[in-house]
Amino acid sequence: MAHLLSRRDLDFLLYEWLDITSLTDRDRFSAHSRDTFDGVLDLSSEMAGKLFAPHNKAGDQSPPRLGDDGRVELIDDVKTALDAYAAADLIAAAFPESLGGLDLPTTISRASMAWFQAANPGTSSYALLTTANANLLAAHGSPEQIDTWVRPMLRGDFSGTMCLSEPQAGSSLADITTKALPVGDGTYRISGTKMWISGGEHELTDNIVHLVLAKTPGGGPGVKGISLFIVPKLLPDGTRNDVALVGLNHKMGNRGTSNTLLNFGDGTHPVTGGTGAVGYLVGEEHRGLTYMFHMMNEARIGVGFLATAIGYAGYLASVDYAKVRTQGRPVAGRDPAAGPVPIIEHADVKRMLLAQKSYVQGALALGLYCSRLVDIEATSDGDERARTHLLLEVLTPIAKAWPSQWCLEANSLAIQVHGGYGYTTEFDVEQCYRDNRLNPIHEGTNGIQGLDLLGRKVVMADGAGLALLIETITATIEATPAGGAPAEFAAALRIAITDLAATTAALWADGNPAVALTNSSVYLQAAGHIVIAWMWLEQLIAVGDSAGAFYDGKRAAARYFFRFELPSTRPQLALLASLDQTTAQTDPAWFTS
CATH class of the missing domain: 1.20.120 (Four Helix Bundle (Hemerythrin (Met), subunit A))
Structure with missing residues (x-):
């Protein structure tokens, strides 16, 4: 892709509109300045262009597959890119220094991630999920759980997932049947099946930390009985946990991210005796959905950013194409002897480009605005904190659903600007559309966001x-x-x-x-x-x-x-x-x- 995002637009939104450097007046962000913010954005733009964008098509054309040994195989470029991302401390950047982070504002961290999402939705999703998983555990996990699971994720040694949906339940979490039984030593045995688990199995990291919703005894029907558990692929001693890959889902877009059907407790595990996978309770029993919403809400804003980034990349590609593609002549004063003009001169093409611009730049503004609310809430107390939290609550379903509908429409218009060429795999915009079509569905369908x-x-x-x-x-x-x-x-x-x-x-x-x-x-x-x-x-x-x-x-x-x-x-x-x-x-x- 020639262009991924507009740095000029980001600078305008961050500095001329949101005055994001004013966050450095708050103690948590006082070590930062515009120089550090620009440094992160410069690095992100460079890495996204050099390490993520080049294999975007390859990841789409060679999606994850099961090898003969039962392992999930990915093209080598995915691990190379993610290892570099972790080595640059970008997973940990927005976390506190006490966890090895940089105390970077969420707003800058989100702007940083947008470059990677625009460059390669499939590869960037592994990092996005890991960050959201670590954020949940940093907020609700015990000190031991943070040391055992969060710190390795922030180093890039482990990756993370969220395991909510089940084949029979879909988005209706009240109907999940995965069970968790205490065994008396502080651990639980998890048994059940989870569907649509992005990043659920791969060899990119040393371990995968699954956050699993399951029902414990005595919780009552519906969502009130749900608890949250850490269920790692490998136990702390290196033993394989009773988490089995049943199969890979084959998607029309965002194909670079492995998407899995996982079984917890298949009845043959040598350690647990088939009684289930070893799980570690997060927080208190029967409060699992409350904890998971910490990750879900973060992921919903992340999906909005992903939709925006893909829409933005498609928009810029269509602008580039419209400037160089010549066809037709002006409506007024047509001269058959005159040469054709670039299609960007035609009013209807300008309409399609303006529509895309209004969608993607409006969506990016909303995503950054919500991210700034996260930063303000995290560094405030009293009435300011309460009001900021409430406004963020109201905006979150819109920040997820609106970009995933209208930046998808931007991708559709980008194909239209390209004409017949837009429908071919030789141009980027057709993949943009396929990649973006997932976003109205996952992390709560847009219909669920409307109900919310x-x-x-x-x-x-x-x-x-x-x-x-x-x-x-x-x-x-x-x-x-x-x-x-x-x-x-x-x-x-x-x-x-x-x-x-x-x-x-x-x-x-x-x-x-x-x-x-x-x-x-x-x-x-x-x-x-x-x-x-x-x-x-x-x-x-x-x-x-x-x-x-x-x-x-x-x-x-x-x-x-x-x-x-x-x-x-x-x-x-x-x-x-x-x-x-x-x-x-x-x-x-x-x-x-």
Whole structure:
């Protein structure tokens, strides 16, 4: 790929808009400066381009496979890249110094990872999962567990996974059947099957630390009975644990990451006697889902970044192509004798490029904004901490779902810009689309994110979450200078958030979830568009009167989003407010033909 991300855009978002260097005023980040932040971003850009991007196609064309000895085989470049990533301390960068980290702000760490995600979604996912796994255990594990499992992961010696889904349960965690039985020595025996486990088996690291949800005795039905366990591939003494690879899943995209079906306790293990895999309880029994949400929420924002990064790479590829591909002549004053013009001169191609730009740069702004909230929450207390946490809670389902829907659309438009060539494997954009198509599904489908947003987040604490979001957006509206396009867009955004509040109230007026949640995916789309419009208004305020092509491009993308995209929320909100039950009242028998 010629380009992965725009460093100029990152610098604008981090320094001109978010003023990320102000985080260095906080004790935790006081050892840093813009110089250290730039150093991390420079290193990330260089490593992503030299070590990750070159084997992106190779990893797609030669995905993980089972060797004759039952081991998972990957192309050699994957391990080379990940070893270099770990050696550069990028896994540990955002962790405390006490764990060998650099106390780097999450915002910079996420920006760093975006380079690798844009360069190679498959390879970067191993590192992303390991970081999220280590974060959970650093927050909820015992000191012994941190020493035994977290420190090796931060060095890159071990890798990590999250094991939630099961073949029969899918996303319905209340229906998992994996069991954990205490054996009296402080350990448990885990038995069951887990599906769709990314990074679940490979030879990239010395060990794999699985975080497994399982039910212990006495926990009751549903999610209340779920506990969380560390179930390593190898036990501390080097013995193979009773974790067996049943098979590899073969995906249409993101093929470089091994995706597995794992069996815990197959009945033949020489150490456990077939009673199950050895597991170590994290925290307290029956609080497993609470702990796992620490990793899940981090992973959801990570999925949003992954979708954004893939969308961004496809956007830049289509811009490069549109500049050099010549075809057709201007609509006005056609001269058959004149040569064809670059397709970037055509209005419809500009539309497709502007749409992509508005999606990927709006999504990147949202991801970085949420990351900054993580940094503020981690270094605050009292009311500031509580308000930051609440705002992050409300934004998380949007930060996962909106990029995974609309940056996928950006990839679709990138293919369209390429014309027939975009549909071929010789160009990068077709792989971008296939890689990105996973993101609306994993870490909670977008439908689940809609249920979470409308069913939980905007109504929590008597609507405090939605009230805080509207209050925060309103503060941006009030800060918009009078006159000109920004004022016009601020007025449109004010109408949109007023409609959102009224629609939310109408949906929950009768307190009937069956009615309110019928069209929660539509609610998610509308709320997401409103939030991205807010991100664009924020960027416009930061642009101010600055001159130059970069800033003019920001103005054009903002204008596109407010005039082409935000108006779509009005009919969506009107549909929601009508309490339409078309989908809920559809009889499954009507799908017979």
